Amino acid sequence: MSGTLVNSLPESWGKLGEVPPPSPETLVGNGAFGEVYKWNRHGTMMAVKRLRIGNGDNSVIKTEAKIVSRLAHRHIIQCYGVELDDLYAYIITDYAEGGSLTKAIPRLDWDNKIRIAAEAAQGLGYLHSMDIIHRDIKGDNILLTKHNEVRLCDFGMAKVMDSAVSVSRYRRKGTAGYIAPELISRSPKYSAKSDVFALGIVMREMLDQNAPPDYTVLMTRCIDADPNNRPTTDEIEDTLQVPGVHNNAGGDSADETAHSLSADDEYDQGLRQYSGNGVKRNRAEAAERFRRASNMGHAKAQYQLAEMYRTGDGILQDYTKSVEWYRKAADQGYAPAQTCLGLLFLTGSNGVSQDYRLARKTLKTAADDGDTKACTHLAFMYLCGCGVSQSNDEAIKWYLEAAKRGDVEAQCFLADMYVTGDRVERDYDEAHKWISMAAEQDYAPAQYDLGMLYLQGQGVPQSDSEAVKWFRKAADQGKHDAQYRLGELYLEGRGVRTNKSKGMTLLRRAADQGNIDARVTLAFHVLQL
Incomplete structure (x- = not known):
């Protein structure tokens, strides 16, 4: 069904790698169908429920996995994934120490x-x-x-x-x-x-x-x-009428402050632990903070949790949960979540059915709410005619809107159009204006393009020294095209004092990143020796 989510097994099914068997030291309990034991996975203690698969029938295990994977609540055990082998199914969850x-x-x-x-x-x-x-x-x-x-x-x-x-x-x-x-x-x-x-x-x-x-x-x-x-x-x-529970430890973990913090405080603590701002960096702990705030309806936390599930950053990757949290944040009008959801509808990825109508509607809502990336995605839809009538005017309209809001990719795209005369009349002044805006934001591709404008004198007075300035900024960020151009300028002494050693070093760096022009130039200089 168009625009609906695929709700089958959790996306983390089969992604945890080999799960160790229980040992006398890790065993927590056992019963008629299997065992529960602890598993220290990369420093995080988890619980493993190992169930015997009878006659190849794992329908009960799949039932539990599917149900638990849908759930996200403070008082429901968190499921991280499921593994299967010929004899057992392993359901991996939070470890409840109490x-x-x-x-x-x-x-x-x-x-x-x-x-x-x-x-x-x-x-x-x-x-x-x-x-x-x-x-x-x-x-x-x-x-x-x-x-x-x-x-x-x-x-x-x-x-x-x-x-x-x-x-x-x-x-x-x-x-x-x-x-x-x-x-x-x-x-x-x-x-x-x-x-x-x-x-x-x-x-x-x-x-x-x-x-x-x-x-x-x-x-x-x-x-x-x-x-x-x-x-x-x-x-x-x-x-x-429980008013809230005392904090036994007075510490800083998510579990210790579970009953004492508001959604905003949980989110702020999560950001601190995610970035390591003033505390020890702990992505898993940050995810738990975001989960708590999300369950209290905090839209930014819901978006952050969705991002972590999507990338597997500090938490096991799970596209189904990622999309669910994007939806919840989007339903509250949080524009970045609307943009991500719109992009999923546009591409038909991460368990979402492709639906251009929903993509346009969701992205338009996010764009109207001020999200810059939504503008660039809308521009792309009109540029390519994806689910809408192809329209250069509409595409340029949305690229301009994104560029005015400071989106460096939109600024570069407009600059390229004005340089090449693609879909617009060639205008080097406009190209220079937009590429300069992106370059001033320390965007390496824009710095390289601005260097090329000065090197070739397109829309600006030709200036090797200005070209060197911008190539150097881009090269320092690892852009191999800029390293190649800067290396050649050092070898030729254009806009900078000749320095063959520095020039060759830059060419080698570019070549190591796969730059073909740098490899050809290096080979030429080796043959001359």
């Missing part, structure tokens, strides 16, 4: 218990908003970070729901003791209220003589035999 809630209950005070119940309800509410029923909520599937923050896990039994899902269609699933009464009736159906019942059982497991009365009343409502009498996840959160 272990399962089941094991943690004896050490928890009531402040933590109440907060954990509220966070579990919030995670379930997010799942239900995505039309997903967990179907196996229990203490073992509620993991905790080292600061006791909830991460719901184990989505192998989860299903996408359509108001209510017939048990007969999927067979009865869940864990004994947590299964709601309606699931063992003559016409059993799963619904969001089935998950609420299971959460109520978990709340009962945390019960002791010090339980607050409101908590006990809420727990009783959750496990009511009639699903219509059970509260929603929003009601659970509202009733518990």
Whole structure:
């Protein structure tokens, strides 16, 4: 379907490389279907869920991978990818250092218990908003970070729901003791209220003589035999009224400040950790900061997270998640995200179906909102007639708009058109104006082109010294064409004092980068020796 996203397996499927087997030191737990163990991957601790593949059927594993790859929420375990071999499937997720809630209950005070119940309800509410029923909520599937923050896990039994899902269609699933009464009736159906019942059982497991009365009343409502009498996840959160959780460590990690920072603060901290501005550079930690801010609706963080997923910078590359976050930021009117999304529609890449109509619409919106790159992409569409009627006038209009806003590529493109007379009347003064603007922004291709104008005297008085000035600026940035031209000027003593040693050095640098003219000139000088 035109303009829709391809939602199959996560893009990170098969990209993590060889996953090591468990060892006695890394094993966390095991069960009938496989094991869970720790994996220190490039300094980042992850959890690996290794599942045995029976008779080549990996549909359950794919189900879990597909569901988890769609999710992005503070209280849902983060999935980084899936690997398969002949015997096992490996689902790689965050490592929750605090272990399962089941094991943690004896050490928890009531402040933590109440907060954990509220966070579990919030995670379930997010799942239900995505039309997903967990179907196996229990203490073992509620993991905790080292600061006791909830991460719901184990989505192998989860299903996408359509108001209510017939048990007969999927067979009865869940864990004994947590299964709601309606699931063992003559016409059993799963619904969001089935998950609420299971959460109520978990709340009962945390019960002791010090339980607050409101908590006990809420727990009783959750496990009511009639699903219509059970509260929603929003009601659970509202009733518990958790104001936020203390910061145990007073440190600077995303986990330590998870409950104390606003979206703006999380985003600012993420930028600092991404760039290493005043703190140790940590891209993985920055990604977690951006994820937190994104889940609070911060458009710039959503865009930054999308970029990191697209490039695999500090986080495993995942095009599906990248596009999802671009969409969320674009839906809030964030122009750079609209531009990226428009470009994906234009090229039909990263799991997005090509759709020129949506590309033009999205890019036009971004351009009107002030995004310069959107203007250049629109110009390209009109120049080539991609999904629109080919129009030189429209193309030049948008290139001019981008150039006026300071886009160096648009400035260079206009300068080239005015030099060659392509689609416009040749005008060296206009060419010099636009190429100078780009060169002053330290754009190496523009500095080289400006040097060529002075070298050849096109639209400006011929000046070897001015040519040397601009070639040197471009050469210092590694542009091999400029290194070649500057090398020749040093050999010939034009615009600069003759220096054969320096000239040959520049020619070698250009030749090493594949510049053919530099290689020919070097060969000529070698033959003369």
